[in-house]
Amino acid sequence: MINGADTVFILFSTSLVMLMTPGLAFFYGGMVRRKNILSVLMQCFIALCLLSLHWMFFGYSLSFAPGNVFWGGFKWAGLSGVGLEPYAAYSATIPHQAFMIFQMMFAVITPALIIGAFAERMRFSAFLAFILLWATFVYDPICHWVWGEGGWLKSLGVLDFAGGIVVHTSAGIAALVTTIFMGKRKNLEHTPSPHNLPFVVLGTALLWFGWFGFNAGSALAANGLAVNAFVATNAAAAAAGLSWALLEWIRNGKPTVFGMVTGSIAGLATVTPASGFVSVMSAIIIGVSASVLCFIAVSITKPKFKYDDSLDAFGVHGVGGILGTLLTGLFASKAINSAGANGLFYGNYKQFFIQLFAVIVVVIYTFVVTFIIYKLVDVFFRMRVSEKDESMGLDLTQHHERAYTVLE
Amino acid sequence: MKLVIAIIQPYKLEEVKEELYKSEINLITVSEVLGHGRQMGVTEVYRGHKETGNLLRKIRLEIAVNENYVEPAIKAIVKGAKTGEAGDGKIFVLDLNECVRIRTEERGPVAIG
Numbered sequence: 001m002i003n004g005a006d007t008v009f010i011l012f013s014t015s016l017v018m019l020m021t022p023g024l025a026f027f028y029g030g031m032v033r034r035k036n037i038l039s040v041l042m043q044c045f046i047a048l049c050l051l052s053l054h055w056m057f058f059g060y061s062l063s064f065a066p067g068n069v070f071w072g073g074f075k076w077a078g079l080s081g082v083g084l085e086p087y088a089a090y091s092a093t094i095p096h097q098a099f100m101i102f103q104m105m106f107a108v109i110t111p112a113l114i115i116g117a118f119a120e121r122m123r124f125s126a127f128l129a130f131i132l133l134w135a136t137f138v139y140d141p142i143c144h145w146v147w148g149e150g151g152w153l154k155s156l157g158v159l160d161f162a163g164g165i166v167v168h169t170s171a172g173i174a175a176l177v178t179t180i181f182m183g184k185r186k187n188l189e190h191t192p193s194p195h196n197l198p199f200v201v202l203g204t205a206l207l208w209f210g211w212f213g214f215n216a217g218s219a220l221a222a223n224g225l226a227v228n229a230f231v232a233t234n235a236a237a238a239a240a241g242l243s244w245a246l247l248e249w250i251r252n253g254k255p256t257v258f259g260m261v262t263g264s265i266a267g268l269a270t271v272t273p274a275s276g277f278v279s280v281m282s283a284i285i286i287g288v289s290a291s292v293l294c295f296i297a298v299s300i301t302k303p304k305f306k307y308d309d310s311l312d313a314f315g316v317h318g319v320g321g322i323l324g325t326l327l328t329g330l331f332a333s334k335a336i337n338s339a340g341a342n343g344l345f346y347g348n349y350k351q352f353f354i355q356l357f358a359v360i361v362v363v364i365y366t367f368v369v370t371f372i373i374y375k376l377v378d379v380f381f382r383m384r385v386s387e388k389d390e391s392m393g394l395d396l397t398q399h400h401e402r403a404y405t406v407l408e
Numbered sequence: 409m410k411l412v413i414a415i416i417q418p419y420k421l422e423e424v425k426e427e428l429y430k431s432e433i434n435l436i437t438v439s440e441v442l443g444h445g446r447q448m449g450v451t452e453v454y455r456g457h458k459e460t461g462n463l464l465r466k467i468r469l470e471i472a473v474n475e476n477y478v479e480p481a482i483k484a485i486v487k488g489a490k491t492g493e494a495g496d497g498k499i500f501v502l503d504l505n506e507c508v509r510i511r512t513e514e515r516g517p518v519a520i521g
Contacts, residue, residue: 035465186419187419391419392450392464401453406440406465407463
C-alpha cells in the first residue's frame with residue numbers, strides 16, 4: 001500500500017540529497033586555488049548528469065535487482081520492472097521508482113566525494129571515464145552486498161544505515177588510492193590552497209542540510225526512526241564541529257572556521273552508518289570521536305606521510321566512514337531500531353566483529369578495483385594534466401573558462 | 409637607488425619571495441596584473457562565443473633597492489621564476505629619484521631598507 005506521507009518524505013529527502021552534490025561542489029570548490037574552482041564545480045555537476053543516467057540504464061539494476069549475492073545483474077536495466085507500485089523487499093509504502101531515485105542521489109554523490117583527492121590535476125576526459133567505471137565496478141557491487149536483496153554482507157547482518165560503508169568508506173579508500181598514484185600537486189609547497197573559505201562554509205551548510213535527507217530519508221518512511229536519524233545527525237555534526245574548533249584552539253592557539261566546518265562534515269560522515277541504530281547521546285559521542293580521529297588524520301598523519309589528498313577526501317570521509325561503521329558495532333541498540341541489532345555495549349560483541357569484517361572486505365575490494373580502474377584509465381586517457389596546464393589552471397585548460405575576471 | 413619591476417608567473421611568486429629573502433631583500437610590493445607576451449594569451453569560450461588572445465594573469469613585483477642590491481635582486485628573481493618556457497616574464501630596472509619613509513620622513517637610500 002502506498003502511503004502518501006512516506007512518499008512525500010522520500011521525494012523531499014531525495015531533493016535534499018540531490019542538493020548535497022552542488023553543496024559538495026562549493027565545499028570543495030572553495031578549497032582549491034581560484035584557477036581551478038570551475039573544474040571542481042564541473043566535475044561535481046557532471047557527476048550528477050552522468051551518474052543519474054548510469055543509474056537508470058543499469059546502475060540501479062546492478063545494485064538492487066534480486067540477482068545473486070554479489071551483484072544484482074541486469075534484470076532491472078533501463079528501469080524495466082521498476083514501476084510505481086511498491087517493491088516490498090525495500091520499501092512497502094512508497095512507489096518503487098521513489099526508492100530508485102532516492103538511491104540514485106547516493107550513487108551520484110559517492111563518486112563525487114573522491115574528487116577531493118585528485119582536485120586540481122586530473123584531465124576531464126579521464127575523470128569521466130574514471131567515475132563511470134568506478135560507479136559500475138566499485139559502488140554498484142558494494143551497494144548490492146550491503147543493501148541489495150540477497151547481498152552477502154547484508155545476510156551476515158552488517159549494519160549500515162545510510163552509507164558509512166557503501167558511501168564513505170568506499171569513496172574514502174578510492175580517494176586514498178587515487179591520491180597516492182596521482183602524486184602531489186605542483187607549486188604547493190608554500191601556498192595554503194583554499195581560495196574562498198566562505199564557499200567552503202556555504203558548501204558545508206548545504207551538505208549539513210542535505211544530510212537530513214541522506215540519513216533520515218534512509219528510514220524510507222516518515223516515522224519515529226526517521227526522526228531519530230534526523231536528531232542523531234544534527235547531534236553528531238554539532239558535537240564534531242564544536243570539538244574540532246576546541247581541539248584547534250588548544251593545539252594551534254586559535255579556532256578556525258575551516259576547522260569547524262571540517263569537523264562538522266567529519267561528524268556527519270561518521271554518524272551516517274549509525275544514525276538509525278543509535279541513541280542521540282551515543283551520536284554525540286560518535287561526533288566527538290569523529291572530530292578527534294579525523295583531526296589526527298588530517299593535521300598530523302597526512303603531513304607525516306606526505307601524500308597530497310588535496311581536500312582530505314580520505315582523511316574526513318574514509319576515516320569517518322570506517323570509524324562510524326565500527327562505532328555502530330558498539331553503540332547500536334535494538335531499543336532504537338528493532339530491525340537492527342545490539343552492539344557491543346548492549347551485550348552483543350559479535351556485531352562489532354561483523355562491522356569490522358565488512359570494513360576490511362570493502363577496504364580491500366575498493367583498494368584493488370580502484371587501482372585497476374586507475375591504471376586502465378591512465379593508459380587510455382592519461383589521468384594527469386600536463387605540467388603547463390596544471391600551472392595555468394584546469395579552468396582555462398580543461399574548460400576554456402575562468403571563474404573570476406580581473407578587468408571588467 | 410633603483411626600482412626593480414618584475415612580471416612573473418603567478419605560481420612562481422612563492423619561490424621568488426623565498427629567493428629574495430635569501431638575498432636579504434624583504435621589502436616588496438606585489439600586485440596582480442594581466443598581460444601577455446609571446447605566449448599570446450589563451451582562448452576562452454562562453455556559451456559558444458569564442459574569445460581568443462585573452463590576457464593571462466601575471467604577478468608584478470616592485471622592489472626599491474640601493475645600488476648594491478640591484479644584482480642580487482635580479483639574480484633572485486631569475487632563480488625563482490625561470491622555467492625556460494615562454495611566459496616566464498620580464499624584469500625592468502628603473503632609476504629611482506627619491507624615496508620617503510612616511511613614518512619618519514627620512515629620505516634617500518636610508519629610507520629604502
